[in-house]
Amino acid sequence: MNQQPFSLQGKKILITGASSGIGAQTAITASQMGAILIITGRNKENLFDTLTKLHGAGHVTIETDLCENIESLIDLCDGLDGIVNCAGITKHLPIKFIDKKSIDAVFNINYTAPVLLINQLLKKKKVNAGASIVLLSSLASIYPFKGGALYSGAKAAIDNFSKTIALEFSPQKIRSNTINSGMVRTPLLDGAQETISKEAMDAHEKSYPLGFGETTDIANMVVFLLSDASRWVTGTTIIMDGGLTAGT
Amino acid sequence: MDINELIKNLASEFEFDDPSKLTATTSFRGLKEWSSMHALIIIALVNSEYDVIITGNDLMQISTVQDLFDIIISRKK
Numbered sequence: 592m593n594q595q596p597f598s599l600q601g602k603k604i605l606i607t608g609a610s611s612g613i614g615a616q617t618a619i620t621a622s623q624m625g626a627i628l629i630i631t632g633r634n635k636e637n638l639f640d641t642l643t644k645l646h647g648a649g650h651v652t653i654e655t656d657l658c659e660n661i662e663s664l665i666d667l668c669d670g671l672d673g674i675v676n677c678a679g680i681t682k683h684l685p686i687k688f689i690d691k692k693s694i695d696a697v698f699n700i701n702y703t704a705p706v707l708l709i710n711q712l713l714k715k716k717k718v719n720a721g722a723s724i725v726l727l728s729s730l731a732s733i734y735p736f737k738g739g740a741l742y743s744g745a746k747a748a749i750d751n752f753s754k755t756i757a758l759e760f761s762p763q764k765i766r767s768n769t770i771n772s773g774m775v776r777t778p779l780l781d782g783a784q785e786t787i788s789k790e791a792m793d794a795h796e797k798s799y800p801l802g803f804g805e806t807t808d809i810a811n812m813v814v815f816l817l818s819d820a821s822r823w824v825t826g827t828t829i830i831m832d833g834g835l836t837a838g839t
Numbered sequence: 840m841d842i843n844e845l846i847k848n849l850a851s852e853f854e855f856d857d858p859s860k861l862t863a864t865t866s867f868r869g870l871k872e873w874s875s876m877h878a879l880i881i882i883a884l885v886n887s888e889y890d891v892i893i894t895g896n897d898l899m900q901i902s903t904v905q906d907l908f909d910i911i912i913s914r915k916k
């Protein structure tokens with residue numbers, strides 16, 4: 592019987608999007624719980640900044656655009672006990688303005704990149720039996736917003752990718768879950784606020800019973816999902832929204 | 840470009856039955872139909888038609904169609 596089911600001691604975990612926001616905080620929290628990390632992002636300085644904040648030793652960084660090159664990252668990975676995909680972008684675009692270019696921009700990083708990354712890691716046997724996969728989806732996948740057709744669509748697609756991993760890899764006891772989060776204060780939210788204005792964002796926050804979330808709120812859930820404490824949890828979409836969709 | 844073309848584009852994207860209710864001096868937030876969706880439409884229209892980036896915060900600072908036209912002109916490279 593594992594006496595420390597919530598610990599990540601000695602687990603090797605890949606975290607994408609670790610140069611900012613939720614991914615950066617998840618890396619820090621996971622390292623505090625004993626994980627050994629491979630962290631990725633595009634911005635070298637920001638990724639290095641995350642590295643300096645990690646606890647413990649043996650962590651590795653790899654700078655790469657996940658839409659362009661995943662080969663070197665896949666080569667570097669071996670014996671993974673966990674994968675956390677935080678890399679992603681958001682976009683507000685009304686339906687009448689959608690074109691092929693905007694579909695590609697939103698789907699490439701939010702859907703195609705994590706699907707190809709995880710499929711290659713599984714195919715090349717880089718993932719240990721009993722590993723846990725956590726995909727940052729969004730509350731938008733079940734509760735869309737105006738201008739969010741592409742983003743909520745890509746996230747809904749990721750939800751079902753995750754459920755399918757849970758089904759296909761249950762013999763290896765590999766688990767997969769999504770976190771379907773409402774608004775969390777990160778640079779991504781700052782970008783969305785630029786588009787819709789601070790006034791609109793402040794008004795939106797008032798509809799959250801517990802207000803917007805913090806990156807540590809998500810990081811703590813990721814740690815739980817990566818740990819053996821969640822060994823019976825797979826194929827779920829975990830809503831974290833400060834009570835927004837509980838009712839009115 | 841001229842302001843009449845912008846007015847025509849806006850009226851078409853807003854799907855107004857009577858396009859003549861939009862003029863250079865119309866205040867956006869004074870329109871009875873005004874909603875957050877109209878702000879998203881203006882941002883997307885200005886980006887796709889004029890290749891100019893404007894933000895929700897920019898829209899909060901301005902009032903009329905003429906003000907929007909002035910921003911587009913000033914940012915057009």
Ligand SMILES: NC(=O)c1ccc[n+]([C@@H]2O[C@H](COP(=O)([O-])OP(=O)(O)OC[C@H]3O[C@@H](n4cnc5c(N)ncnc54)[C@H](OP(=O)(O)O)[C@@H]3O)[C@@H](O)[C@H]2O)c1
Pocket residue numbers: 607608609610611612613614631632633634635637655656657658676677678679680681700727728729730771772773774775776777778779780
């Ligand atoms: N914040 C929210 O309110 C919220 C709500 C629901 C869901 N989410 C989801 O949570 C995840 C993390 O969001 P966040 O708020 O932490 O965003 P963020 O602060 O903007 O961070 C996004 C991360 O993704 C990386 N990234 C983006 N495009 C990439 C690409 N082409 N290749 C490699 N890396 C790329 C960025 O790397 P660089 O900065 O190095 O380029 C960055 O590390 C996203 O999937 C987002 O959809 C966020």
